[in-house]
Amino acid sequence: MNKNKRKLAGGLALSILMLALSACGNSNSSEPASGAADADANGKKVKAVFYVDGALGDKGFFDSAQRGMDRAAKELGMDVKTVEGGTNQADWAAGLESLVAGNQYDVVVVGTSNMTDIVKELAPRYPDEKFIYFDDNLGDIPNVYSMLYAQSEGSFLAGAFAALVTESKELPAANPDKTIGFIGGMDIPIINDFKSGYEQGAKYVTPDVKVVSSYIGDFANAPKGKELALAQINGQKADIVYQVAGGAGLGSLEAGNETGKYTIGVDANQNGLYPGSVLTSMMKNIDASVFRALELFQQGKLEFGKNEVLGIQEGGVGLAKDDLYASHVPQAIRDKMAEIEAKVVSGEIKIDSILN
Structure with a gap:
């Protein structure tokens, strides 16, 4: 792997905190823990939505991302919601756009290579919406931060x-x-x-x-x-x-x-x-990387238009x-x-x- 392609600043302290998965049904919300910080850099509560191009319960990929969302709710006080798009690929573009068009969320979390073309087409049409994209490189779209795992x-x-x-x-x-x-x-x-x-x-x-x-x-x-x-x-x-x-x-x-x-x-x-x-x-380690991105977003430090690649050295991948x-x-x-x-x-x- 070409180490020079990992545009990582200062090293990533990705800590893995495995939280019990509480998501079920077509959508779910996580309530923040009492006393948790609940505002972004501008002093308002952050609302984040996770769109799943499939369903939770895979005991792997999507469930790991959900743990990151749950952790953001608990530790950062974010108002988070998850929407499961189901297994019919024809529904995914419209399902994601319905969330974006409503202008209800500060940031949309979405991932997998199946959604790459959809987000590349959608994000420029909604330039005021922010996207955190995991598991693919979307390039330099100004309102998208993407992360790829090695x-x-x-x-x-x-x-x-x-x-x-x-x-x-x-x-x-x-x-x-x-x-x-x-x-x-x-x-x-x-x-x-x-x-x-x-x-x-x-x-x-x-x-x-x-x-x-x-x-x-x-x-x-x-x-x-x-x-x-x-x-x-x-x-x-x-x-x-x-x-x-x-x-x-x-x-x-x-x-x-x-x-x-x-x-x-x-x-x-x-x-x-x-x-x-x-x-x-x-x-x-999707859970840790999703949490990290949401935390940086809340702090006003997430660099949109940027892609990062997380490998073994950065804690992005590894054996259990x-x-x-x-x-x-x-x-x-x-x-x-x-x-x-x-x-x-x-x-x-x-x-x-x-x-x-």
Whole structure:
């Protein structure tokens, strides 16, 4: 990854505070905690809305962003609301514009590559509205701040980890075949950047490792995610599968658990869903980055028209290393992963991104 492309000033102190997800239904609001600061730099209460191009409950991507919204309500006293747009893509443009056109909110939080073209078309038509965009680079639109996560870096770690697992003599479900799996939600550039990083990391550890890949076609069809994972495990002899498919990927994790094989979660820490089967997760720390952006907005310091890229060094991405990781992953693998991560941070290991 080209470090010079990370336009980050002074380093980002991204702290991860995992709050209980309280969102449900078609929309929700979070009340501020008593005594919390509740005004922006101009002395007025900030109203923020999160538009979800899908639904909450994926235990990953959208739920992580929601935690950032909930934290802003609790710690910053913001008046926040979440609107779920559903899975029909034809509804998303009109759904987002209805929020923007109403001029009810100081800032609109939205993300995913599926919404990029919609926001690029919408933002110039509503120049007085402010957008915080996560998970893609929208360029220099004056009223949009965007942040992109270096998923190729985080996925490099996931690939290195998968290669160590498939070669392990200590993990009972690792088979003799050097085959690992990848399941993406859709065959689109951002998902393929995950895939590229995963392949680079795997081959860094084991040059002759075989990576088998499948795409679900969306980010909601969990039964299809399960079916594809079972095919990789049973038919192609993959003993560990990395899912990058949002809610659809939960089916892949279920397949790993049912077959007694291993999986890697994504976006949030999914280790607790199937302890001992989900060995780690490649986390995009969306919650911390959304909170950070909202806090800067409240302070009048968020730079609109700017894009930032958050990698391992900045705390934007990384593997989940919790108590479950320590309990189920052999010490030799944990030590090797610490060594590899240090080399990535130092720049000794260079990782390519297909998005650059």
